Amino acid sequence: MSEFDGLTAIVTGGASGIGLATATLLAARGARVACLDLNPKVEPPLIGILADVTDDRSVRAAVLSAADALGGIDLLINNAGIGAQGTVEDNDDDEWARVFDVNVQGMVRTTRAALPYLRRSSHAAIVNVSSIAATAGLPQRALYSATKGAVLSLTLAMAADHLADGVRVNCVNPGTADTPWVGRLLAKAADPEAERAALEARQPTGRLVSADEVAAAIAYLAGPLASATTGTSLAVDGGMQGLRLRPRT
Numbered sequence: 001m002s003e004f005d006g007l008t009a010i011v012t013g014g015a016s017g018i019g020l021a022t023a024t025l026l027a028a029r030g031a032r033v034a035c036l037d038l039n040p041k042v043e044p045p046l047i048g049i050l051a052d053v054t055d056d057r058s059v060r061a062a063v064l065s066a067a068d069a070l071g072g073i074d075l076l077i078n079n080a081g082i083g084a085q086g087t088v089e090d091n092d093d094d095e096w097a098r099v100f101d102v103n104v105q106g107m108v109r110t111t112r113a114a115l116p117y118l119r120r121s122s123h124a125a126i127v128n129v130s131s132i133a134a135t136a137g138l139p140q141r142a143l144y145s146a147t148k149g150a151v152l153s154l155t156l157a158m159a160a161d162h163l164a165d166g167v168r169v170n171c172v173n174p175g176t177a178d179t180p181w182v183g184r185l186l187a188k189a190a191d192p193e194a195e196r197a198a199l200e201a202r203q204p205t206g207r208l209v210s211a212d213e214v215a216a217a218i219a220y221l222a223g224p225l226a227s228a229t230t231g232t233s234l235a236v237d238g239g240m241q242g243l244r245l246r247p248r249t
Contacts, residue, residue, distance in 0.1 A: 054102055073114050168226070
């Protein structure tokens, strides 16, 4: 018997990257999983459902469809997000509004729609995907960092608000992960190989974090073995936040 047998989960942004890795892992461990995504093409046993996290009506319809298909919702993985580059001078007001709408308010909309189902679960858990950008100052990431800092604070507030409902809330803070978004970012660089080497070098492990490694952390926080854990952020960053190593010689 697997730890997630009998549990149901929805994963936003679940058709690619960290979201797909998480959905696949949860399903492999026994959960029934619905992936909410703008392009919800996934392979069985995953269930793909169209959802736009910037549209409250779309989110509510998708969560309802997921709950009907799964027979309820025990776990919510708030993963959907977009990136942004630049200093505070480089992104206009529309871009600030757009990225906050996806990265922060998208989590609010999905959680709001899922809470009635989560409250009925005997093992309810929410895991939000934040970032190392929430806890470390990174160059050219002002807007993105602001949204992920908001996710970290939102996680703590949600954990306090919904403890009495029997809903645990935690978040993961990945370092630079080897995902399609990072791949697109590297493709735009003047020297993609040099840019990748720079991203790898700033993590003490000397490599990018894999989507599967982040998924494993999400699964731990969502699972029954973490039933005493709430209001916690778990760094999956190759030591980037906490370690200060001497330069390699």
